[in-house]
Amino acid sequence: MATIKIPTPLRAYTGGNAEVNVAGATVSAILGDLTTQFPELRPHLFNGEELRNFVNIFIGDEDVRYRNGLDTEVEPGDKLRIIPSIAGGR
């Protein structure tokens, strides 16, 4: 089991919890478990099957894009985090 920190704007979909226990051997499996537990999260994280490009997944201090992306392996006890890219424009 690993844990994943939920960003403030998505905590309404996790019963107000900032941290959730999740199971899975890869980031993809972890996000699958997360969105099975809390299905309303899915449209804010994924566009179809693709992770939205302003959604960043970290394991510890490392962005999984710089490892193997959604295929990055997750060890029991790892601390994951969803960090939004905050962007705007006229």
Place this chain on the structure above:
Amino acid sequence: MELVISTDLHDHLARHLENTFPNEGGGFLVGNIVGDTRHVTEVHLVENTFASEEQFHRYLAEVGEFQRIEDEADARGLSLLGYFHSHPDHPAVPSEFDRTHAWPYFAYLIVSVRSGQRAESRIWELAANREAFIEGQLSFS
């Protein structure tokens, strides 16, 4: 959704956005949530890290700044309420770029800055289906 901010804090962020003109500027709003009302107690100015040649119409906060400000808010029992950014020489109305990059339950304060002077501030929230923004009430204390 109602966002309540003091005139002093609003002046602080608006001055920053006037200073970043003709480029976009922005930052985060931290405070408390009571029912459907968000009370801003802190404004955090955050550098625009979008490619410099695009900053006249784009704003991007560095991921580490979100992480730091959210962690500090959580540790003190406060909430990251949302973020603000400017629309230089443009209305304080969300763009399609704003909508596709927006997060639910976040307050989006947009300040129109015209010729370097603040012109209008409006508050918006993304609809749960992500298809539109809903305007909220901006109140000053």
